[in-house]
Amino acid sequence: MDVQEGWWKAFFSDLPLDVQVGGRTQTQSRAEAEMIAELLDLGPDQAVLDVPCGEGRIALELAEMGCTVTGVDITPQFLDAAQQAADTRGLNVLFVRRDMRDLEWEDLFDAALCWWGSFGYFDDEGNRAFLDAVSRALKPGGRFLLETHTLETLLPRYEPHAESEMGDRIIVQDRYFNHVTGRIQTEWTFKRDDRIVMRRQSSIRLYTYKQIVDRLWDAGFKSLQGYDTTTGEPFEFGSKRLSLVASK
Numbered sequence: 001m002d003v004q005e006g007w008w009k010a011f012f013s014d015l016p017l018d019v020q021v022g023g024r025t026q027t028q029s030r031a032e033a034e035m036i037a038e039l040l041d042l043g044p045d046q047a048v049l050d051v052p053c054g055e056g057r058i059a060l061e062l063a064e065m066g067c068t069v070t071g072v073d074i075t076p077q078f079l080d081a082a083q084q085a086a087d088t089r090g091l092n093v094l095f096v097r098r099d100m101r102d103l104e105w106e107d108l109f110d111a112a113l114c115w116w117g118s119f120g121y122f123d124d125e126g127n128r129a130f131l132d133a134v135s136r137a138l139k140p141g142g143r144f145l146l147e148t149h150t151l152e153t154l155l156p157r158y159e160p161h162a163e164s165e166m167g168d169r170i171i172v173q174d175r176y177f178n179h180v181t182g183r184i185q186t187e188w189t190f191k192r193d194d195r196i197v198m199r200r201q202s203s204i205r206l207y208t209y210k211q212i213v214d215r216l217w218d219a220g221f222k223s224l225q226g227y228d229t230t231t232g233e234p235f236e237f238g239s240k241r242l243s244l245v246a247s248k
């Protein structure tokens with residue numbers, strides 16, 4: 001299976017919202033936002049950049065906690081949903097449609113986050129451009145939280161085939177790790193009543209912990225601390241996901 005560059009354009013367009021949020025409830029998003037606030041040491045009125053923000057599930061919780069939040073995403077459908085939710089909840093968040101490799105701000109934010117498997121979508125140059133853009137957008141001393149799988153977290157649990165239920169849908173994932181490109185390529189099949197309703201393909205570049213740390217150093221970050229997202233404990237071999245906190 002060879003997934004084309006730019007797969008993310010087709011992948012996220014028309015993706016149902018509940019699939020995008022992975023079936024997470026607002027309570028779960030709130031718990032994630034509280035963990036993020038702790039890792040980033042967020043206080044009220046701090047300027048926070050959430051990129052990519054999807055339908056704003058974390059941005060809205062952080063805004064409710066008193067932060068001044070800007071959310072960036074490329075998919076108009078998710079940004080519309082985010083704005084609607086902000087209006088309904090009476091929250092003020094700036095939602096901006098933009099490519100995450102091309103952020104418009106310089107020395108503006110106290111903190112930034114790239115949360116929940118939103119890193120590695122591009123080639124090495126593109127992934128580096130994203131980290132450089134976040135670094136530029138942060139004030140000196142600003143903190144960055146990158147949540148992602150690494151080669152060490154994923155490969156020991158690698159399952160070539162997985163099925164899960166979401167509401168009345170079955171989601172089938174057929175995965176292939178391409179050791180030549182270092183990418184995990186997934187064919188997603190969405191079924192309802194045993195009929196295929198949608199197919200999508202994704203392709204994520206998997207880095208080792210060390211490679212991610214080196215790229216963050218190159219982008220001007222220092223004092224890096226890794227945690228296991230699922231437990232909050234310091235990251236070690238055997239951890240299930242990585243939450244890496246760095247400061248500029």
Ligand SMILES: C[S@@+](CC[C@H](N)C(=O)[O-])C[C@H]1O[C@@H](n2cnc3c(N)ncnc32)[C@H](O)[C@@H]1O
Binds near residue numbers: 117
């Ligand atoms: C897995 S979702 C995570 C969203 C959010 N961080 C969360 O925790 O719910 C990934 C998001 O990346 C966005 N995205 C994909 N490619 C992008 C790009 N080139 N620039 C900006 N956003 C992009 C998609 O629209 C989608 O909302």
